[in-house]
Amino acid sequence: MLLQRPDVLAVFLAAVVMFGTNPARAADAASNASGPIGMNVADFTLDNCYGKSVSLSHFDDRQAIAIVFLGTECPLAKLYGPRLTDIQRRYADRGVQVIGINSNTQDSMTELAAYVHRHAIGFPMLKDPGNVVADALGATRTPEVFLIDRERTVRYHGRIDDQYGVGYSREREAEPELTRAIDQLLAGQPISEPSTEPVGCHIGRVKPIEATGEVTYAKHIAPIFNAHCVSCHRDGEIAPFTLNSYDDVLGWEDTILEVIADNRMPPWSANPAHGTFANDPRLSERERELIETWVDNGMPEGDARDLPTPPVFVAGWQIGRPDEVITMRDQAFRVPAEGIVDYQRFVVDPGWDEDKYIVAAEARPDKRSVVHHILVYVIPEGERRQDVRQVVAGYAPGSPPMQLKDGVALHVKAGSKLLFEMHYTPNGTEQEDLSYLGVKFTAKPNVRKLLRGRLAINTKFEIPAGEADHVVSATYHARTEENLISMSPHMHLRGKSFRYVAHFPDNTTKVLLDVPNYDFNWQLKYVLAEPLRIPRDTRIECTAVFDNSESNLTNPDPTQPVRWGDQSFEEMMIGFMDTVPINDEF
Structure with missing residues (x-):
């Protein structure tokens, strides 16, 4: 079958219409080879989300028009929708008009109208x-801006500002690239920075490729997405679009290829040269090749009879019905539509007047689309701060809950309180979240061993201003023989890399975990495929590298030194570990 899309000639003719009768200039526009600055945009007419025709010429009285390509599910387009509305409001009296254009083949008119209403x-x-129109202008991303003057000449092209990027948010005031260009244009001044690099999702184009070949969605691609992607890319989860069906995938193929090639998805940061992990979600080389071949061949759907059985996700508690459910606070927390939300910490007294032995714990987000991760710590009786060695539960998209067996339990002493540490990521719509924790207990006589939280931690460091490779180390000394179960490196926005190395009593060493490209956005726990026996007197050395330079795009302020602190604009250096003793304790 031939996927519907204007052929190359139609794209070229559209460019001729928009940029005049000069064939060479039209070809440049269609390929975006020479860039759009200085090009003249002729009139075009498109329907709005309510089916009413709107032409560029309707705004001939405007001093400047910002043509912005947007998608309904692209995370950056969701975040920048309200920001563009604010720009329209602030500049309307000065003769400026914002026009949004949706060119995604995967976005219907109904979805476009829903985007308009949801994000006001x-x-x-x-x-x-x-x-x-996207082909004629050479637009490739959402969001992507083309600012034109009264003569419809493109004067600025690129980002709205530099607040958000793929996988990061700058924790400082954004560089207002679009509004600065508008101000300069209205003042009759040259645009100081006429071009910036647009960042976001690929526009979902229909492609002039006949769908052929033996690699099909039904037989080859659906099983890959079911195994590696759908746990997060489904309705109600934090991922920006769904991948449950063939129709869901169409239009996202270029973005999918990009995030796979960049190793951004599935999220996993461990160096494969060291360690084997039970929760490793990475695609195999064969799976990567199948996806690339399928896209190159025009994405044939295949025979529906070849489709695998859809994965079944537990709608309720993965641990089964808990013995107790504890909410993070009395009332919901308001998550704004955009901006930076620093760590939120809520202390809860569960009223435990006797020691508790926990065998299962599950932190559950109320609003999954904005909850980045949850950590629930124990605050021992009489203490003001949490014991970072005692994490009752953690949540990250796709992560399993804690479920202990074989007589292993987590011991929490009577009178302890709980600290919910919440990390939120705004998605363009204001939300209210009231996340919660479920726990299952066992009686003390059923417990043979206790799960132990171990730490390699350094709180006495200072990262100099502008330093790109500042090393901080910490060591854990094993006082008893134990099995290492998992490792979780923890840093904040300046974290660059993290490594665990075991120094055994026989003078041998072993790299347990190497994370060469630490990503604050993914607070991952690396669960060993098989527990590793740690002899007594073993030293586990953790080495963290921090980047406090301007080259770190997420750095809040490279001009300031950084020390230990709870908030993400400060820093931490913790090598978390879970261990279980070799010998029974009860």
Whole structure:
């Protein structure tokens, strides 16, 4: 079958319409080879999300028009929708108009209207069927801006600002690249920075490729997505779009290829040269090749009879019905539509007047679309701060809950309180979250061993301003013989790399975990495929490298030294470990 899309000639003719009758200039526009600055945009007409035709010429009285390509499910397009509405509101009296264009083949008119309502969009949102306007302008991303003057000449092209990028948010005031260009244009001044690099999702184009070949969605691709992606890429989860069906995938193929090639998805940071982990989600080389081949061949759907059985996800508690459910606070926390939300910490007294032996614990987000991760710590009786060695439960997208067996339990002493540490990521719509914890207990006579939280921790460091490779180390000394179960490196926004190395009593060494590219966005626990026996007097040395330079895009302020602190604009250096003793304790 031939996927619907204007052929190359139609794209070229559209470029001719928009940029005049000069064939060479039209070809440049269609390929975006020479860049859009200085190009003249002729009139076009598209329907808005309510089916009403809107032409560029309707805004001939405006001093400047920002044409912005947006998608309904792209995370950055969700975040920047409200920000563009604010720009429209602030600049309307000065003769500026924002026009949104959706060229994604995967976004229907209904979805476009829902995007407008959900994010309270205050400017026209137009649908570009067949991505003709996007092809003519050479647009590739959402969001991507083309700022034109009264003569419809492109004067600025690129980002809205530099607050958000793929996988990161800058914790400082954004560089207002679009509004600065608008101000300079209205003042009759040259644009100081006419071009910036647009960052975001690929526009989902329909491609002139006949779908052929033996690699099909039904037989080869659906099983891969089911195994590695759908746990997060489904309705209600934090991932930005669903991958449950063939129709869900169409239009996202270029973005999928990009995140796979960049090793951004599935999220996993461990160096494969060291250690084997039970929760390793990475694609095999064969799976990568199948996806690339399938896209190159036009994405044939295949025979529906070849489709695998869809994965079944537990709608309720993965640990089964808990013995007790504890909410993070009395009332929901408001998560704003955009911006940076620093760590939120809520202390809860569960009223435990006797020692508890926990065999299962599950932290559950109320609003999964904005909850990045949850950590629930124990605050011992009489203490003001949490014991970072005692984590009752943790949640990250796709992560399993804690379930202990074979007589192993987590011991929490009577009178302890719980600290919910919440990390939220705004998604363009204001939300209210009231996350909670479920626990299952056992009686003390059923316990043979206690799960122990171990730490290699350093709180006495200072990272100099501008330093790109500052090393901080810490060591854990094993006082008893134990089995190492898992490792969880923890740093904040300046974290660059992290490594665990065991120094055994026989003078041999072993790299247990190497994370060469630490990512604050993914607080991962690395669960060993088989427990590792740690003899008494073993030293586990953790080495962290921090980047406090300008080259670190997430750095809040490279001009300041950084020390230990709870908030993400400060830093931490912790090598978390879970261990179980070799010998019975009860």
